[in-house]
Every structure is written in structure tokens, then in C-alpha cells.
Amino acid sequence: MQNAHGQVFLADCPTRLAVEIIAEKWAVIVLFALSLEPRRPGDLAGLIGGISGKVLTQTLRRLQAYGLVERQAYAEAPPRVEYRLTELGATLIKPITALTDWARENGEAIVDFQENHRPARP
Amino acid sequence: MQNAHGQVFLADCPTRLAVEIIAEKWAVIVLFALSLEPRRPGDLAGLIGGISGKVLTQTLRRLQAYGLVERQAYAEAPPRVEYRLTELGATLIKPITALTDWARENGEAIVDFQENHRPARP
DNA sequence: CAGTATCCATTTCGATACTG
DNA sequence: CAGTATCGAAATGGATACTG
Numbered sequence: 001m002q003n004a005h006g007q008v009f010l011a012d013c014p015t016r017l018a019v020e021i022i023a024e025k026w027a028v029i030v031l032f033a034l035s036l037e038p039r040r041p042g043d044l045a046g047l048i049g050g051i052s053g054k055v056l057t058q059t060l061r062r063l064q065a066y067g068l069v070e071r072q073a074y075a076e077a078p079p080r081v082e083y084r085l086t087e088l089g090a091t092l093i094k095p096i097t098a099l100t101d102w103a104r105e106n107g108e109a110i111v112d113f114q115e116n117h118r119p120a121r122p
Numbered sequence: 123m124q125n126a127h128g129q130v131f132l133a134d135c136p137t138r139l140a141v142e143i144i145a146e147k148w149a150v151i152v153l154f155a156l157s158l159e160p161r162r163p164g165d166l167a168g169l170i171g172g173i174s175g176k177v178l179t180q181t182l183r184r185l186q187a188y189g190l191v192e193r194q195a196y197a198e199a200p201p202r203v204e205y206r207l208t209e210l211g212a213t214l215i216k217p218i219t220a221l222t223d224w225a226r227e228n229g230e231a232i233v234d235f236q237e238n239h240r241p242a243r244p
Numbered sequence: 245c246a247g248t249a250t251c252c253a254t255t256t257c258g259a260t261a262c263t264g
Numbered sequence: 265c266a267g268t269a270t271c272g273a274a275a276t277g278g279a280t281a282c283t284g
Contacts, residue, residue: 014225015151017232022221023145025277029137041246052278057247067235078245079284088231095220102217103140109210110139113189147257163266174258179267200265201264248283255276263268 021066021092026051026059028096031085034069035093038084068092143188143214148173148181150218153207156191157215160206190214 022028026048033039033047045056060083063069068089074080085093144150148170155161155169167178182205185191190211196202207215 014229015154015222017229018221018225019144019147019150021232022141023147023150025141025145028141028145032137052280053245053247054249054279055277058277065236065239066232067239068232073246079247081246088228088235091228092224095217095224098217098220099140099144100137102214103136106210106213107136107139110143110188110190113210114187117187117189175267176259176269177257180256195266201267203266246284248281250281251279253276253278255274257274258272260271261269264266 021068022096024059024062026055027063028099030056030059030063031068031089031092032096032100034083034085034089035096038072038082040080040082044083063089143190144218146181146184148177149185150221152178152181152185153190153211153214154218154222156205156207156211157218160194160204162202162204166205185211 029048029051030044033044039047041053041056041060045051045053048056051059060069060071064071067086070084070086070089072082072084074082151170151173152166155166161169163175163178163182167173167175170178173181182191182193186193189208192206192208192211194204194206196204
């Protein structure tokens with residue numbers, strides 16, 4: 001892909017799609033939480049922590065729209081619902097794991113940097 | 123890490139830091155654009171396309187604050203500035219590449235899914 | 245329990261004009 | 265050219281109450 005000056009876009013379309021998918025506060029975390037096994041919304045919320053029911057539903061709906069997550073409802077009372085990764089969604093776990101591994105290895109270095117480069121000192 | 127019920131947080135702290143870093147519209151794209159060589163802001167904007175000067179500066183400032191990007195100014199007229207990845211920033215390229223590779227391989231499948239699952243049909 | 249409907253605070257982004 | 269300052273639009277997230 002090229003821009004008006006004939007240069008290659010480093011940020012081509014697929015990359016932007018990937019960013020669009022993961023650049024949400026909870027998307028990566030939810031996908032990660034679903035990577036081991038199907039889970040119910042309540043379990044997801046408890047497992048993740050700090051996410052409201054509304055936002056969890058929103059996130060799941062969007063991941064569904066991308067075809068990354070499937071919803072399965074059981075006809076029971078009280079209602080029971082399970083979410084699981086689709087085959088396509090499962091392919092995202094590898095790159096996500098690469099990212100979380102990176103975070104585990106380098107997270108401390110970033111926090112250290114931030115603490116040693118505070119905005120201003122009195 | 124555990125929550126109040128003794129369950130393991132799948133989304134532990136480092137993961138959230140990683141999300142915080144990349145969950146911005148342009149952060150991943152800018153890092154990717156800087157992965158090959160140092161670049162000037164104008165070049166970055168042209169290469170990326172669709173990003174305003176203000177937002178580009180914002181993004182670079184935040185990446186600087188994380189210690190992922192370095193700014194080098196030359197005392198010239200007109201002013202010349204270059205941004206480059208730090209050593210720490212360079213370590214992020216591998217997981218980002220995993221993500222962009224995934225996007226290239228699976229982007230089409232997602233677009234297809236979206237087109238075959240439109241909201242409603244008349 | 246799962247999900248929706250409101251309402252609201254905050255963040256993020258974009259366009260423009262302007263300075264050194 | 266690089267960067268800042270504003271202003272406004274839009275997206276995003278959070279808290280709460282409510283329905284089946």
C-alpha cells in the first residue's frame with residue numbers, strides 16, 4: 001500500500017484492523033481470560049476484576065461481531081450463558097501471549113523508568 | 123495474583139500495563155513505523171497517513187514517558203528532530219510483529235465474517 | 245444470572261490557528 | 265519544521281436501576 005508520494009505505508013490496513021480490535025481497555029484481557037476454557041459472564045467478571053457488567057457485555061458483543069467469540073445460551077432457569085473463542089479467535093491467542101510475555105519481562109523496567117523520570121522536581 | 127475469592131487473575135498487572143500502552147489508536151502504528159529507522163515527525167506523519175500533528179506529538183510524548191521512544195533534537199534552522207526506539211522500545215517490536223502478522227493472515231477472514239453477519243436484513 | 249437502559253464524567257481525537 | 269493552544273465532537277467507560 002502506498003501513499004500519495006509513493007511511499008509504503010508501514011501501517012497498512014490489516015495492522016489498523018488489529019489495532020482496532022485490541023485497542024480497547026478490556027478486549028485483550030477478555031480474550032486472554034477465554035483462552036483456557038469457555039466461561040460465563042459472571043465468572044469472567046470475577047476473574048478479571050474491575051469491569052462492570054455493562055462494559056463486559058459491550059466488549060463481548062464487539063468480539064462477537066468480529067467473529068472472535070461465540071455465545072451459547074442454555075434454556076435454563078436461572079439463565080446460563082457461556083462464551084468461548086471461535087476458531088478464528090483462538091488464532092489471536094498466540095500474538096496476545098507474545099504481548100503478555102513481553103509485559104511480564106519488561107513491565108518492571110517501564111515502571112522504573114517512569115519513577116526516575118517524574119514530570120518535575122521541587 | 124489472586125482476587126477476593128482466591129482465584130487467579132488471568133489479567134495480571136503486567137498485562138494491564140501492556141494494554142495501557144498499546145490501547146491507543148496510534149501507539150502501535152508509530153512504534154511499528156519507528157522499528158526500521160529513526161524518523162522525523164513529518165516523515166512519520168506522511169508514512170502513517172491520517173494522523174494530525176497534534177496527536178502524533180501526543181503519542182510520541184507518551185511513548186517517551188514509558189521509556190520506549192527517544193527524542194533527539196538538532197540545533198539547526200529549520201529545526202530538525204528525530205525519534206527513535208530505545209533499547210526497551212525495541213523489545214516491543216517482536217510482539218507487535220506477531221500481531222501485525224496475525225492481522226495479515228486473518229484480516230480478510232474477519233472482514234468476511236462482518237459482511238456475512240450484518241446487523242439486520244430488510 | 246444475564247442483559248438492557250440511562251445518565252454522566254473522562255478521555256481521545258480532529259481541525260485550525262499560531263509561535264519559535 | 266516542530267510544537268503548542270484552543271475548541272468542539274465523539275468514543276469510551278463507570279455507576280445505578282431495572283427487566284426477563
